[in-house]
Amino acid sequence: xxxxxxxxxxxxxxxxVIRGGTVVDxxxxxxxxxxxxxxxxxxxxxxxxxxxxxTVLDAGGCLVTPGLVDLHTHLRQPGGExxxxxxxxxxxxxxxxxxxxxxxxxxxxxxxxxxxxxxVLALGETALCRVAVAxxxxxxxxxxxxxxxxxxxxxxxxxxxDDGTGVQDAGVMRRALExxxxxxxxxxxxxxxxxLADGGHMHEGAWSSRLGVPGVPAAAEELMVARDIMLARLTxxxxxxxxxxxxxxxxxxxxxxxEGLAVTAEVAPHHLALxxxxxxxxxxxxxxxxxxxTDADVAALRAGCAAGTVDAVATDHAPHPPESKEGPLDVAAxxxxxxxxxxxxxxxxxxxxxxxxxxxxLMSWRPARIAGLGxxxxxxxxxxxxxxxxxxxxxxxxxxxxxxxxxxxxxRSRNTPWAGRMLTGKVRHTVYRGEAVVxxxxxxx
Amino acid sequence: xxxxxPPPASPTGxxxxxxxxxxxxxxHLLSVTDLGAEGIEEVLRVSDAFVEVASRPIxxxxxxxxxxxxTLFAEESTRTRLSFETAAKRLSADVLSFSLASSSxxxxxxxxxxxxxxxxxxxxxxxxxxxxxxxxxxxxxWVDAAVINAGDxxxxxxxxxxxxxxTIRQVLAERAGRAVSDVGVKDFVGLRVAIVGDIAHSRVxxxxxxxxxxxxxxxxxxxxxxxxxxxxxxxPVTGVSHDLDAVLPHxxxxxxxxxxxxxxxxxxxxxxxxxxxxxxxxxxxxxxxAEGALVMHPGPMNRGVEIADEVAxxxxxxxxxxxxxxxxxxxxVLFLLLGQVVGGDAAGVVADLGHGPxxxx
Numbered sequence: 001x002x003x004x005x006x007x008x009x010x011x012x013x014x015x016x017v018i019r020g021g022t023v024v025d026x027x028x029x030x031x032x033x034x035x036x037x038x039x040x041x042x043x044x045x046x047x048x049x050x051x052x053x054x055t056v057l058d059a060g061g062c063l064v065t066p067g068l069v070d071l072h073t074h075l076r077q078p079g080g081e082x083x084x085x086x087x088x089x090x091x092x093x094x095x096x097x098x099x100x101x102x103x104x105x106x107x108x109x110x111x112x113x114x115x116x117x118x119x120v121l122a123l124g125e126t127a128l129c130r131v132a133v134a135x136x137x138x139x140x141x142x143x144x145x146x147x148x149x150x151x152x153x154x155x156x157x158x159x160x161x162d163d164g165t166g167v168q169d170a171g172v173m174r175r176a177l178e179x180x181x182x183x184x185x186x187x188x189x190x191x192x193x194x195x196l197a198d199g200g201h202m203h204e205g206a207w208s209s210r211l212g213v214p215g216v217p218a219a220a221e222e223l224m225v226a227r228d229i230m231l232a233r234l235t236x237x238x239x240x241x242x243x244x245x246x247x248x249x250x251x252x253x254x255x256x257x258x259e260g261l262a263v264t265a266e267v268a269p270h271h272l273a274l275x276x277x278x279x280x281x282x283x284x285x286x287x288x289x290x291x292x293x294t295d296a297d298v299a300a301l302r303a304g305c306a307a308g309t310v311d312a313v314a315t316d317h318a319p320h321p322p323e324s325k326e327g328p329l330d331v332a333a334x335x336x337x338x339x340x341x342x343x344x345x346x347x348x349x350x351x352x353x354x355x356x357x358x359x360x361x362l363m364s365w366r367p368a369r370i371a372g373l374g375x376x377x378x379x380x381x382x383x384x385x386x387x388x389x390x391x392x393x394x395x396x397x398x399x400x401x402x403x404x405x406x407x408x409x410x411x412r413s414r415n416t417p418w419a420g421r422m423l424t425g426k427v428r429h430t431v432y433r434g435e436a437v438v439x440x441x442x443x444x445x
Numbered sequence: 446x447x448x449x450x451p452p453p454a455s456p457t458g459x460x461x462x463x464x465x466x467x468x469x470x471x472x473h474l475l476s477v478t479d480l481g482a483e484g485i486e487e488v489l490r491v492s493d494a495f496v497e498v499a500s501r502p503i504x505x506x507x508x509x510x511x512x513x514x515x516t517l518f519a520e521e522s523t524r525t526r527l528s529f530e531t532a533a534k535r536l537s538a539d540v541l542s543f544s545l546a547s548s549s550x551x552x553x554x555x556x557x558x559x560x561x562x563x564x565x566x567x568x569x570x571x572x573x574x575x576x577x578x579x580x581x582x583x584x585x586x587w588v589d590a591a592v593i594n595a596g597d598x599x600x601x602x603x604x605x606x607x608x609x610x611x612t613i614r615q616v617l618a619e620r621a622g623r624a625v626s627d628v629g630v631k632d633f634v635g636l637r638v639a640i641v642g643d644i645a646h647s648r649v650x651x652x653x654x655x656x657x658x659x660x661x662x663x664x665x666x667x668x669x670x671x672x673x674x675x676x677x678x679x680x681p682v683t684g685v686s687h688d689l690d691a692v693l694p695h696x697x698x699x700x701x702x703x704x705x706x707x708x709x710x711x712x713x714x715x716x717x718x719x720x721x722x723x724x725x726x727x728x729x730x731x732x733x734x735a736e737g738a739l740v741m742h743p744g745p746m747n748r749g750v751e752i753a754d755e756v757a758x759x760x761x762x763x764x765x766x767x768x769x770x771x772x773x774x775x776x777x778v779l780f781l782l783l784g785q786v787v788g789g790d791a792a793g794v795v796a797d798l799g800h801g802p803x804x805x806x
Contacts, residue, residue: 206678212578212600212651215675282579326557328577330598 013038016436017050018429021059021395024357025066025384026365034064036391039434044385055436057429059395065360066383067099067129067392067432069367070339071188071266072163072242072314075101075131077123078116079108084319084412086120089339090127091410092317094437096339097363097394097427100130100381101317102371105141106164112136112147117155128437128445129430130381130392132371134159137176137187143168146176153183158372161188163242164289166224168194173228177237186238186264186370189228191249192290196220201329203276203291211279213329216291218246225249229256232263240370241265243316245290247300254309264370266314267301269342270417272349274298278417284325284332285415288318291334298349305362306354312367313359315342319413337416340409343396344423356398380433395429402426410443472591474778475582477603477655485610485656486630491777492611492770493626498535499773508784509538515563517584518574518595519545519556524744524768525595525605529572532775538783541568545575556580557587564588569783573597591782599646605743606652608774610660612767613698616739634661639692641667641724642702642751643713645674649743650702654682667692669724671713689724693733700741701726701751721750731756739763 016036023032023044033048034041050056070093076084086103093101103120105111111120117133124131135152139145141162149160160180166189167173173189180187197220202208204215225241229252232239241253244265253265270288275295278286286292304310318335325332343363350359368374368382375382380390401424406414430438437444473479480488498504514533516526526542533540543563545556560571570591573581578598585592596602610633617632618625638657644650644666657664658681666673666685673685686692693699704720714720721727726740731753734740740752740762748754757764 204675206676209645209674209676210651210679212598212648214599217675282582323555326583327555328575328580328583328598330577 014434014436015051015054016057016391016431016434017048017054018057018059018064018393018395018431019048019050021062021064023064023385024360026361026382027384027386029357032064034385034393036393036431036434039391041385041387041389041391043387057395057431057436057439059428061397061399062428063356063360063396063398064385065394065396066364066368066385067381067394067430068097068343068363069371069373069381070098070101070315070317070342071159071240071312071367071371072268072316073101073103073339074106074316074318074335075103075120076319077107078119082321082412083324086123086127086131088410088412089317089319090124090129090131091443092337092339094128094430094432095410095427095441095443096341097343097396097430098129098339099392099394099430099432100132100368100371100373101339102159103131103133104163105134105136105161110136110140112139112141114148114151114155117152117157121155128443129432130373132373133157134161134163134188136160137162137167138172141165143172146172146179149179149183149185153185157185159186159188159240159370161190161242163188163190165194166190166192170227170231174231174235177231177235177239181235181237186240188240188242189224190242191221191224191228191244192216193220193223196223200291201287202279203293205276205294207276207279211282213279218248218293218297221246221290222248222252225252229253229261229263232256232261233259236262238262239264243268243271243290243314244301244310245271245293245297247297250300250304250309254304254307257309264311265304265309266312266367267305267310268316269313269338269345269349270336272298272301272305272313273345274417279329282329284327284329285336285417285419287329287332287334288316288336289334302349302353305350306358310362312370313342313346313362314367315339317411319411320415321413325415335415337409337411337413340411341404341416341418341423343427344402344425345418347398347425348423391431391434393431394427396425397428398425400424400426472782473585473593474603474782475585475592475594476601477606477652477659480603482630482659485607485659488607488774488777488781489611489614489630490626491781492607492774495773495776495780496625496770498776499769505535505537507537508780509533509536512538512569512783513541513567514538514570514572514779515541515543515568516572516595517543517545517560517563519580520574520576520596522574522596525574528768528771529593529595529775531772532779535772536776536779536784538569538779541566556583560584560587564590570779593778593782596648598648599651600648601652602648603652603656604771604775604778605649606656607778608767608771609653609700609741609743610656611770611774612741612763613739615766615770616763620737630660633657636662636698637665637696638662638698638700639665639667639696640700640702641689641726643672643704643708644668644702645672646705646708647702653700654680658682665692665696667724669714669720672708689730690733693730694735696734696738698739698741699726699734703743703745704747704751706747706750717750725751725753726756727753728755731759734761737761741767744768
């Protein structure tokens with residue numbers, strides 16, 4: 001329906017040519033120009049003849065990939081509009097190369113019923129990327145009563161999570177998995193055992209001990225990963241592990257996959273790049289949940305990406321207003337921005353050990369399938385870039401160096417851990433449903 | 446105020462005028478690591494002069510006249526606050542006392558707004574006590590004034606460590622029959638110190654370990670497993686013991702930490718009774734100490750818990766001396782951070798310290 005309305009609103013069919021880049025998608029890598037007409041890919045050929053009136057996007061030296069898909073975005077609307085809105089988050093997402101984000105349900109009110117889900121989906125219709133919605137597993141994310149998953153699934157919700165907290169009660173999680181199995185949906189778990197984690201504000205280890213900050217041990221995460229692997233085995237349900245942060249978690253997931261269980265896992269770019277030592281100055285911008293861990297964990301997460309244990313890199317983009325981040329560590333809210341820096345941080349962490357294509361798999365087509373947004377699932381995300389496919393594409397210059405200036409981010413918040421740092425790799429253009437929403441690293445609306 | 450003769454360059458009367466070390470440039474005392482061994486030694490040396498000041502009929506000097514020191518306490522602490530305020534007043538600073546618990550923070554004002562508001566009144570130093578680790582470091586980022594950490598969560602309490610070191614040095618000098626100003630810090634090398642109790646949640650332990658080890662002492666931690674920090678990686682300690690009886694005969698200093706009695710409610714310890722039985726310095730255990738070993742405690746003491754009543758009052762117990770020295774050491778810290786800002790003036794102050802009571806005490 002949205003599709004039809006958009007067509008009526010824009011009688012001129014946008015024609016876009018992405019010229020001079022290297023197309024990288026699930027089918028491989030090739031030099032090609034891409035012609036986009038009326039929201040779909042019309043041609044993928046070398047040395048394309050540019051039609052009149054076409055918008056030409058220069059992709060010289062760039063990778064042309066299916067639009068990125070973020071499995072883990074906090075858009076904060078409804079209820080947290082001082083931190084972010086669907087519109088501002090989608091602009092940040094488009095600037096980061098994303099053509100789809102999965103909205104986390106820990107809003108206020110919680111996305112645990114059709115009315116709130118509809119509200120967010122409606123806000124997403126005019127956004128600069130596709131806004132898919134994750135529903136809560138339990139009512140109010142309180143961990144006791146199952147949310148109306150069937151009602152939400154009927155609206156197209158494919159992923160459910162109480163993210164921000166894990167479902168603590170194994171019995172509740174078991175029933176949720178059994179129920180979800182019947183609906184064909186996936187449960188995303190924020191793995192954190194509250195009895196071990198509560199009161200902690202950073203990774204428990206050498207740094208927390210020295211800094212006198214209560215810590216969250218790796219075991220708090222691993223305990224729930226292990227439990228949910230057992231529940232996946234017990235129920236046959238599908239579990240997606242959100243933002244894994246420890247070496248132990250990666251090892252557990254690798255074993256579960258080897259066993260053939262239906263589990264998938266994501267990691268966040270900051271966990272691939274930063275460690276708990278960043279908190280030495282007590283700057284709460286580095287406070288995030290799960291916390292930044294150790295060098296050994298970073299190495300294990302990277303290895304997990306290369307080995308295929310990790311299925312997706314997801315931002316856990318978590319905007320917070322300044323007042324939530326400037327207090328003492330134990331008072332500050334956890335979370336950091338990610339959408340606009342994810343490509344650079346991830347490429348830096350994973351290549352050259354991994355090829356561009358392998359990295360893009362983690363950021364585009366594999367997460368698209370986990371979210372149920374793949375083209376073969378009736379969706380429009382994750383490519384491949386081929387004739388007649390939906391034109392959701394991003395163009396990345398992997399060599400551009402840029403300094404992160406929080407004031408110039410499109411997000412409504414400023415809590416980026418990369419402030420003032422130089423990153424390599426920048427999204428040059430983003431095409432969403434055939435429209436060039438980002439051109440030369442500038443949002444077009 | 447003008448010195449009658451060319452002023453000595455340091456409060457101890459020696460004439461080596463050295464540029465201020467790095468921690469003066471930082472103008473903050475947030476952690477013992479800001480000082481290093483040299484900085485600690487300097488504070489101890491300057492403290493000597495202020496201990497002397499305390500013995501005068503009018504124990505006050507004009508060193509910080511016209512300067513304003515704020516004690517910003519977001520956590521109850523009568524003794525530390527009184528100690529700092531006494532120190533500032535004896536240096537003739539104006540003292541503002543600010544209790545966050547009872548003020549605007551309760552009305553929803555953020556720590557930052559509170560601090561910046563107070564700073565706008567014109568403040569030279571903040572003395573910060575807060576229940577959150579890192580709070581003093583954050584305040585230091587928000588204001589131009591000097592910031593002294595008077596205890597931040599479980600992190601550090603640098604002036605406590607300094608006054609403890611001062612006290613140890615003073616006693617060792619007395620025993621050797623030498624003036625405290627003559628002994629330097631050589632006596633710390635190889636000094637065996639046991640820190641006993643709730644290490645995990647103790648800022649006193651963290652600062653103490655850093656200061657004592659920087660001066661060359663050998664520090665052993667003694668605690669039940671649940672009160673040892675999760676990681677001791679990088680801690681300059683010789684080891685951890687769960688057997689106080691075995692440790693006591695081999696230490697020169699037994700430093701007892703206060704046990705927060707709520708830790709005994711069952712989650713960290715089975716009971717206070719069991720803690721006392723295994724880790725309390727009872728009269729029997731005090732008998733295991735070597736001749737001349739010192740007993741210290743940062744206060745306030747839980748008599749009958751970590752220290753038996755009769756042990757607390759033994760001559761070897763230095764608890765009250767620690768308190769007395771606390772004022773002098775805090776005077777030294779304030780003086781070093783604030784007193785040398787105005788060129789030339791510090792020399793005059795130093796001269797006054799060395800030449801009788803201040804004129805306007």
